[in-house]
Amino acid sequence: MPYNQDSDAAVNTLPFITSFGRSTFDAIWAEQDHTDPASELLHVLHGSVEVRTRGYTITGGRGDTIYTPACLPHRDIFSTDTPFEVYLIQFSWPDEKEMLDRYTPMQLSSIQKPDKRKIGADIHNLYQTLIQGTSLGREISNSMLLTIILRLLQSVDTASGIKSAPEKSSRSITIMEEAKKLIRREYRRPVTLDEIASALNISAYYLSHVFSQENGFTLSSYLTEVRMKNAALLLTGTTSSITDIAQAVGFSDAAYFRKIFKLHYGISPREYRTRAMLKTK
Numbered sequence: 001m002p003y004n005q006d007s008d009a010a011v012n013t014l015p016f017i018t019s020f021g022r023s024t025f026d027a028i029w030a031e032q033d034h035t036d037p038a039s040e041l042l043h044v045l046h047g048s049v050e051v052r053t054r055g056y057t058i059t060g061g062r063g064d065t066i067y068t069p070a071c072l073p074h075r076d077i078f079s080t081d082t083p084f085e086v087y088l089i090q091f092s093w094p095d096e097k098e099m100l101d102r103y104t105p106m107q108l109s110s111i112q113k114p115d116k117r118k119i120g121a122d123i124h125n126l127y128q129t130l131i132q133g134t135s136l137g138r139e140i141s142n143s144m145l146l147t148i149i150l151r152l153l154q155s156v157d158t159a160s161g162i163k164s165a166p167e168k169s170s171r172s173i174t175i176m177e178e179a180k181k182l183i184r185r186e187y188r189r190p191v192t193l194d195e196i197a198s199a200l201n202i203s204a205y206y207l208s209h210v211f212s213q214e215n216g217f218t219l220s221s222y223l224t225e226v227r228m229k230n231a232a233l234l235l236t237g238t239t240s241s242i243t244d245i246a247q248a249v250g251f252s253d254a255a256y257f258r259k260i261f262k263l264h265y266g267i268s269p270r271e272y273r274t275r276a277m278l279k280t281k
Contacts (some may be wrong), residue, residue: 037069051074103152110159
């Protein structure tokens with residue numbers, strides 16, 4: 001059931017990435033209109049491009065991100081005399097229409113410079129997550145794509161001077177705290193964004209938006225933080241194996257747990273345990 005009491009959009013589902021590549025374009029894309037059943041986010045790494053539709057044209061250069069809705073005939077006309085390279089994300093999202101009722105593709109593609117850098121970094125991190133091919137990569141990557149879309153919306157709202165009403169802020173804080181409580185209680189198993197949203201009787205879209213807006217970081221990153229803190233406690237307070245600790249904090253893949261732990265603390269779980277033991281001597 002869509003959430004529509006305090007949110008500006010009623011969205012039920014996460015976007016689902018169908019393809020993501022770093023590449024140059026085929027010249028035929030510029031020669032004739034083509035229609036794709038997937039939505040597209042095109043982030044320009046080098047060169048420039050024009051996305052032409054029957055109703056509008058969007059021009060993008062290095063660092064720009066262009067949103068093209070699903071099933072929209074368009075051409076991608078790019079520079080041929082200079083190097084041209086993009087990240088191209090194609091995805092399905094049943095609730096896209098809810099967003100497009102409020103925001104046009106031109107608005108979503110006209111982002112201020114500080115936000116461009118953040119979105120560019122988010123897209124690069126998403127690409128790295130996907131090419132790593134981890135067992136949780138797909139779930140995490142879809143949540144990361146939603147965060148990128150939310151950044152686009154937030155940038156448009158900021159440029160338009162739109163601010164949340166005070167009464168929304170109070171509810172947002174309540175939702176955020178309830179989500180945190182649920183994560184701290186359920187982190188030992190593979191809890192999902194959709195599950196948390198359902199438990200709070202709101203949409204995944206709205207939950208992700210509220211959490212990012214109130215905290216400045218994503219709900220998935222908070223889940224990782226909780227898991228890492230508890231893993232550190234188990235490493236220093238028990239003699240359990242790394243594999244058992246990984247499972248105890250919600251990771252079915254011990255190798256992936258080691259990788260995330262090292263990214264979080266800068267050292268491996270084994271090194272963390274060894275250093276902690278040396279400090280107590």
